[in-house]
Amino acid sequence: MKTSKFLMSMVVAATLFCVGCKPNDAAIQAAIQAKEAAGITVAVTKGNVTLTGVVDDEAIKTTAGEIAKAEKGVKTVTNNLIIKPTDLPVVIADDAVLIKNVADATKDFPTVKAAVKDGVVLLTGEIKKASLITLMQHLSALKPKKIDNKLTVK
Template identity: 75%
Template sequence: MKTTNLLMSMVIATTLFFVGCKPKDAAIQAAVQAKEATGITVAVTKGDVTLTGEVADEAAKAKAEEVAKAEKGVKTVINSLTVKPAPLPVVISEDPTLSKNVIDAVKDFPMVKATVKDGVVTLTGEIKKPALITLMQHLNALKPKKIENKLTVK
């Protein structure tokens, strides 16, 4: 009976020792988060690491997963990182097309004169404030490089 109790006590002590040595989720999370790039969020549940956030490219996504897997106590890594989409190129209308469209846009504003040079629309003359908002919306939709507003607002 004494041997059984002693053996049972040793098994319990050994189990507690090994459970106590296992890294805690909070410690794993802190260690992984410290090594990850800015913008990456780390969550840990029972040794399973989940990465969320946005990264610049696929290489950064793979690197983040590799960093997480290398940490002691990590069982699995769920990589839910998204790659930022590439910025769309800025489209600037050509002068002949832009000039034609600008003339059409300002025809309803008889006191406004518009010129186009190198993608820049220059406005001169007079306009009322409510009409200015409408005109600027129409001109911005034409995608000029810039609009120089030299109008007098009445």
């Protein structure tokens, strides 16, 4: 009987010891944050990690998730990192190319006159309301700097 009580108390003590050894959320957060790249915020609730912030590319995002998953005491990782968009240069067509392509785009609209100067397409004349959208789509696809619409819509 004494042996049973002794063994039972040892089991309870061992269980409490193991629970006490488990890292708390603040310790997990500090350990992960120390290993992560700048700009990554780490939040931990009951062993569930959430990563937020902006990173340069997919590789950094993936690595951040792997670092968090590898930390002792982590149950789940929610990777809410956003990849910084790259600023692509705006492409504006050359005037010589634009003049030719604008002439092709407006040939089906005989009442429309188009002129090109410094990447800007100037439209004058008349057009039916139903045709205006089609014309504007064709001209926008040519990548002018601007379309100056002075058309009269009928």
